[in-house]
Amino acid sequence: xxxxxxxxxxxxxxxxxxxxxxxxxxxxxxxxxxxxxxxxxxxxxxxxxxxxxxxxxxxxxxxxxxxxxxxxxxxxxxxxxxxxxxxxxxxxxxxxxxxxxxxxxxxxxxxxxxxxxxxxxxxxxxxxxxxxxxxxxxxxxxxxxxxxxxxxxxxxxxxxxxxxxxxxxxxxxxxxxxxxxxxxxxxxxxxxxxxxxxxxxxxxxxxxxxxxxxxxxxxxxxxxxxxxxxxxxxxxxxxxxxxxxxxxxxxxxxxxxxxxxxxxxxxxxxxxxxxxxxxxxxxxxxxxxxxxxxxxxxxxxxxxxxxxxxxxxxxxxxxxxxxxxxxxxxxxxxxxx
Amino acid sequence: xxxxxxxxxxxxxxxxxxxxxxxxxxxxxxxxxxxxxxxxxxxxxxxxxxxxxxxxxxxxxxxxxxxxxxxxxxxxxxxxxxxxxxxxxxxxxxxxxxxxxxxxxxxxxxxxxxxxxxxxxxxxxxxxxxxxxxxxxxxxxxxxxxxxxxxxxxxxxxxxxxxxxxxxxxxxxxxxxxxxxxxxxxxxxxxxxxxxxxxxxxxxxxxxxxxxxxxxxxxxxxxxxxxxxxxxxxxxxxxxxxxxxxxxxxxxxxxxxxxxxxxxxxxxxxxxxxxxxxxxxxxxxxxxxxxxxxxxxxxxxxxxxxxxxxxxxxxxxxxxxxxxxxxxxxxxxxxxx
Numbered sequence: 001x002x003x004x005x006x007x008x009x010x011x012x013x014x015x016x017x018x019x020x021x022x023x024x025x026x027x028x029x030x031x032x033x034x035x036x037x038x039x040x041x042x043x044x045x046x047x048x049x050x051x052x053x054x055x056x057x058x059x060x061x062x063x064x065x066x067x068x069x070x071x072x073x074x075x076x077x078x079x080x081x082x083x084x085x086x087x088x089x090x091x092x093x094x095x096x097x098x099x100x101x102x103x104x105x106x107x108x109x110x111x112x113x114x115x116x117x118x119x120x121x122x123x124x125x126x127x128x129x130x131x132x133x134x135x136x137x138x139x140x141x142x143x144x145x146x147x148x149x150x151x152x153x154x155x156x157x158x159x160x161x162x163x164x165x166x167x168x169x170x171x172x173x174x175x176x177x178x179x180x181x182x183x184x185x186x187x188x189x190x191x192x193x194x195x196x197x198x199x200x201x202x203x204x205x206x207x208x209x210x211x212x213x214x215x216x217x218x219x220x221x222x223x224x225x226x227x228x229x230x231x232x233x234x235x236x237x238x239x240x241x242x243x244x245x246x247x248x249x250x251x252x253x254x255x256x257x258x259x260x261x262x263x264x265x266x267x268x269x270x271x272x273x274x275x276x277x278x279x280x281x282x283x284x285x286x287x288x289x290x291x292x293x294x295x296x297x298x299x300x301x302x303x304x305x306x307x308x309x310x311x312x313x314x315x316x317x318x319x320x321x322x323x324x325x326x327x328x329x330x331x332x333x334x335x336x337x
Numbered sequence: 338x339x340x341x342x343x344x345x346x347x348x349x350x351x352x353x354x355x356x357x358x359x360x361x362x363x364x365x366x367x368x369x370x371x372x373x374x375x376x377x378x379x380x381x382x383x384x385x386x387x388x389x390x391x392x393x394x395x396x397x398x399x400x401x402x403x404x405x406x407x408x409x410x411x412x413x414x415x416x417x418x419x420x421x422x423x424x425x426x427x428x429x430x431x432x433x434x435x436x437x438x439x440x441x442x443x444x445x446x447x448x449x450x451x452x453x454x455x456x457x458x459x460x461x462x463x464x465x466x467x468x469x470x471x472x473x474x475x476x477x478x479x480x481x482x483x484x485x486x487x488x489x490x491x492x493x494x495x496x497x498x499x500x501x502x503x504x505x506x507x508x509x510x511x512x513x514x515x516x517x518x519x520x521x522x523x524x525x526x527x528x529x530x531x532x533x534x535x536x537x538x539x540x541x542x543x544x545x546x547x548x549x550x551x552x553x554x555x556x557x558x559x560x561x562x563x564x565x566x567x568x569x570x571x572x573x574x575x576x577x578x579x580x581x582x583x584x585x586x587x588x589x590x591x592x593x594x595x596x597x598x599x600x601x602x603x604x605x606x607x608x609x610x611x612x613x614x615x616x617x618x619x620x621x622x623x624x625x626x627x628x629x630x631x632x633x634x635x636x637x638x639x640x641x642x643x644x645x646x647x648x649x650x651x652x653x654x655x656x657x658x659x660x661x662x663x664x665x666x667x668x669x670x671x672x673x674x
Contacts, residue, residue: 017393020393021393024391024393025391028390028391029485029511030485030511053365054361055394056357056358056361056407056410056645056646057392057395057403057407057410057642058410059406059413069396070394072396073393073394073396077485144650148365148367151367169657170653174366197657278614278669298643298646300643302358302645303647305393305394305639306635306640306642306643306644308639309393309639310635310640313481313637316507
């Protein structure tokens with residue numbers, strides 16, 4: 001058994017906006033607070049976004065800069081952060097304290113309560129140019145976040161599920177001049193009603209649906225800040241076409257970073273942590289959650305930070321009376337946001 | 338019947354942080370958006386707070402300045418705001434649109450959907466000096482918000498209910514050097530277990546409980562930025578004492594601004610609007626809510642703005658399919674936060 005580290009009041013697993021907001025509240029309440037961050041830098045996937053204009057209170061800010069502000073704020077109240085520590089198990093001890101193993105048992109940390117905020121990753125296609133254009137906010141995985149940047153523009157949507165169908169209509173009716181939509185199969189995986197709505201909107205809102213196609217390369221302009229064109233390939237004929245688009249939306253699903261919690265706390269069939277949406281309590285007493293990893297999360301900066309605040313406030317009640325616990329409920333699907 | 342005004346996609350009732358965040362998302366989605374603000378300035382009661390240090394992303398900002406940022410952000414996406422318009426009724430028409438009467442029928446506005454964000458007001462005592470010292474963040478109504486300003490200080494708590502009992506212990510154990518607590522009666526209204534915890538903490542954490550006492554005046558220092566002393570009166574003897582404290586916390590309840598909605602949407606026994614905490618849907622189709630007025634609200638800036646974001650996102654689904662609606666559920670009490 002690995003040696004126990006210093007004991008904390010609260011350990012927060014994951015240093016994205018949800019975890020940072022939770023740490024802000026717990027540290028400001030003068031609970032000793034440790035943030036465990038698996039990457040070399042805290043911040044989560046908002047760090048990959050250059051242009052944020054929908055976080056209330058900042059007209060324009062980069063994800064990196066916003067996270068820097070949050071980190072400084074959290075540090076000013078004394079929360080500690082360790083990087084390169086990936087949690088891989090949590091256990092509730094007989095005395096009610098929670099142990100967190102990191103890096104496959106390299107170390108064990110102990111706390112009176114835990115807030116689990118590992119986030120979710122958008123699934124990527126690993127197409128050439130995808131990562132670089134994501135940084136420039138020209139490849140996006142979230143229509144709510146980035147659709148407004150494409151008013152009067154032409155975008156490519158890639159995907160065939162519910163989100164792809166719904167958000168193509170959303171983009172085409174609210175913002176774009178044209179949407180080209182491609183999917184690797186000849187039939188959509190989306191529910192029939194959504195596919196019908198997609199085709200019904202196609203003529204009026206200039207949606208060009210091309211099946212079965214896959215992207216093969218996203219080619220940047222010389223300055224590296226915009227998309228010059230995207231190469232797409234007809235799966236049946238092998239023929240390659242070049243599309244001149246201003247942006248690419250990839251809707252091929254999300255991976256909540258919760259595989260390591262299977263069998264430890266209740267998780268729904270899509271991998272999201274089941275938690276009471278009012279209290280952020282999971283099925284394990286003393287273990288809260290917050291952010292994009294939880295069932296029914298709205299996957300926005302403002303909602304992730306609010307989750308963290310709620311978890312931190314509920315934690316005080318738990319410390320006052322650890323004997324009562326009701327958590328792990330979630331009647332809502334995470335799909336459909 | 339008053340004449341109908343211009344029709345909007347969305348009308349947001351109340352221009353505090355919840356309403357502004359909702360407007361940010363609906364206006365950015367290019368839905369025509371009107372904010373109805375009853376006061377002469379939008380912003381809600383955070384405008385009355387000089388020092389905010391727990392909104393994630395701003396280490397220190399005044400409530401006024403934060404609201405200015407949010408207002409500019411919302412205006413940049415084209416949302417309109419009208420001031421001096423107090424909503425007094427909403428009605429769902431046969432065609433599904435919602436009418437909003439303002440100023441007792443002076444005007445009627447029409448929208449496809451409504452987000453109700455009237456907020457809650459902290460009950461005040463109307464003691465001389467209270468308003469002035471509130472502006473300077475020396476009189477507070479929220480321990481979570483302002484407790485951290487009083488590390489090593491002496492504060493006066495006024496009140497006798499659950500929040501007063503719980504938050505006196507919270508302030509005394511987390512922050513203060515001393516808490517003097519007064520209540521106008523000889524017995525507390527708080528639950529027995531909370532009163533027991535209060536008395537159990539009193540010795541160790543320097544809580545001086547004085548019953549029955551009322552405050553008669555909060556006297557500022559010459560510069561007007563700090564409290565010099567508070568005059569309190571023994572209700573039985575009439576004798577007046579002067580207390581040298583650094584801050585005053587008044588915990589005598591909240592008034593959700595929902596009286597005008599009685600009989601229109603489902604409201605809980607404390608006056609909070611019943612809404613599904615995941616969707617912000619009230620019991621009336623097409624009517625969402627957000628912020629401190631809703632059942633189980635956490636009453637923080639970050640949580641109010643998140644509510645607004647969620648309502649705005651759910652509204653898109655409602656527009657897509659107005660026929661399905663499930664709302665007005667709230668199993669959680671708003672007390673105890």
